[in-house]
Amino acid sequence: MTQVNAKVTKLNRVERNAWTKQKIFDAATKVVGKYGYAEASVARITEQAGVAQGTFYNHFENRQELLDQLLPKIGLDMVAFIRARTGNVHAARQEIERFSAFFDFIREVPEFLRILNEAEFFAPIGYQKHLDNISVAYVRILRRARLAGAIEDYSDEEFEAIVHMLMGARGYLSRRYSYSQGGVTAVPDHVISAYRKLMTRGLFTASGDQDTP
Amino acid sequence: MTQVNAKVTKLNRVERNAWTKQKIFDAATKVVGKYGYAEASVARITEQAGVAQGTFYNHFENRQELLDQLLPKIGLDMVAFIRARTGNVHAARQEIERFSAFFDFIREVPEFLRILNEAEFFAPIGYQKHLDNISVAYVRILRRARLAGAIEDYSDEEFEAIVHMLMGARGYLSRRYSYSQGGVTAVPDHVISAYRKLMTRGLFTASGDQDTP
Amino acid sequence: MTQVNAKVTKLNRVERNAWTKQKIFDAATKVVGKYGYAEASVARITEQAGVAQGTFYNHFENRQELLDQLLPKIGLDMVAFIRARTGNVHAARQEIERFSAFFDFIREVPEFLRILNEAEFFAPIGYQKHLDNISVAYVRILRRARLAGAIEDYSDEEFEAIVHMLMGARGYLSRRYSYSQGGVTAVPDHVISAYRKLMTRGLFTASGDQDTP
């Protein structure tokens, strides 16, 4: 929602063009964030943007194209946000920080949650793009941790699975704890601590369970 | 999809009634599984069921009511399925079995995945009911494992968070690995092994990370 | 709403039949009175009567037939009611009494108002029958008053027109003043007095207006 220019002063053709498109983008973010994809009709979006319905089709092939661009765009903002909040500490600590920062971002951009959650079904292309963005970056982080000795005995393939688990858990928890009527609430401490424990010791004690049966 | 009777032999009124409702249920399962809730119009469902559109409203108040009944119904089938596949072994091993059995069930009832995934947005009431069904049972299992000494140092609140994480991870992975055009594929071994490791040792080594900073 | 028998003791075939039909009648009176003809679906009426939908068609050719029987039936109750309230006084006084009694009846049978008012459009056949019932009786009354010298210089044809005017005025006023949420209110005194004046002196003074121009 990078509002380019609150006051239109003197824009050339190209700028006016981009400015209109941006208005539509911002409107879509608000509308989808508030009502969800299903209720995000072109009429509603253009009304919110303050342009005519026809204008929409000068900037997007169709409704779906816009919807599919929404999540990846904001998703990158999220990556930047989380990276900025991650200190230079031990890998396990970093992961907890990322976990927390994720929830902070949701509070910062409340629309994100709904846009993310519903995207899988309403904007599958955009969703896939977002997933790739995130998971590639995440696996890289885990590899680096392994090099540093903070992770042992996980293969690259297993990393990928782990990343998906973490993303899944995260998404799930965010839906469970972060929705609140009107605003977004913090995640309770016990969720954080459970996450830390799971990350550092696993759930079960080793006794009585051997890896190879 | 408990097809009561493939051939109508001689049913009394009550049975015919139930049979019709079941036909609608089965049809809905197929339609939602194939096209998703959003495309599951009453017209499509009744056509698939082989009844008139009006008949639908003799059995359900409205479209939403049916959609909200779909997941909890199949969800209980799933619980039974998983329970039947869980041996009397150490708690950690059991959890892995459950994890695997979940994916087996998806192959058994391929519609379940989509019905589950989309329910959160399209059938929120049914989704909540399903969630409660599952998470209550799950927390009980974890508590028992704690009593048996297989889990240490997790509080009840943390259990709840863990359950949500596990459910989230599971759902996510199922979407990632189980969709295939037309059919459903098995989950790769490295996903299982990654899961086992996460459960039994956590992700990170303890060195360099203290619980209290 | 002549509830034949509160307790069903021992009825033969014919009596049971009449009893069922009466139940449907009473139910229709309540339903139309409360919701209007448009909302008086067969389903609603039979539900209120406590019989199955199919039963309805054992007693009435179709929905319309019932609706058309409703008003004439209650209309005759009204005539009887008004007659019972009309004293043996001068014709003009009698007319005022009838006018008042009409509004009393509405309070006695609150369903009547709606059944009467909407009948013109939803049960035209029944409406016409009711109209004939009433207007024939009314003209007879006026004739008698003319014989007695209480009315002068009105022809039979003009009587008919007057009756229609009186009925029209009455119906209109009843709608204007008698509806109240839930119950029925009395008609204000000034309406009664305006009516009396109109009946006994007309609206305009004679000065300056000759009958023949």
Place this chain on the structure above:
Amino acid sequence: MTQVNAKVTKLNRVERNAWTKQKIFDAATKVVGKYGYAEASVARITEQAGVAQGTFYNHFENRQELLDQLLPKIGLDMVAFIRARTGNVHAARQEIERFSAFFDFIREVPEFLRILNEAEFFAPIGYQKHLDNISVAYVRILRRARLAGAIEDYSDEEFEAIVHMLMGARGYLSRRYSYSQGGVTAVPDHVISAYRKLMTRGLFTASGDQDTP
């Protein structure tokens, strides 16, 4: 039914817009006049208007909104029509003229009758608006007549009641005498004369009836 332009020559956007709305209005007038409100489906109206069903909703929020605008619109035409036909004569004579002119208008705009009569139930908002339009004007006329000495001894409250009676009688009579299959017939002379007598002398002779009993 102010047909702006039978042939579309060269209209700008605003004009085209108004023109379409007018087409829908005219169509609705015809359809309601012919079939009544209950049968005036959006499909029928738009078909008659020669536009798509969806177009309807570009000009009216919903079906009811149009229906509620219909009567007040034509009602004002009627007021103008009647006023144009009312000469500068004695008040009583004027009232007779209005009475006659009302029936003339019905012959001029045959749809009006049905639109007026059914409005009370099918377009209550529009009906109320129309009523207010008319009755306010009517009471004003009566007051002026009282000032001029043409009416004596009626209070303002009684005026209001009288107006309602007159409107009721008029409506009733119009339904009784003006409907004819296909066309509209004139009102018989004896109705007019009965009306005049009622207005100028009342119905009953004074003898034997005192105002205070």
Place this chain on the structure above:
DNA sequence: TATGAATGAGGCTTCATTCAT
């Protein structure tokens, strides 16, 4: 490029009536 009215397919739901039991 911006506009916004026009389009028409498609969705959900209601309801009078039929008919097998």
Place this chain on the structure above:
DNA sequence: GATGAATGAAGCCTCATTCAT
């Protein structure tokens, strides 16, 4: 005669998209 599930036509409304201005 009573039942009530089944039927299918019809109604209102939404909405993505097109197109003339």
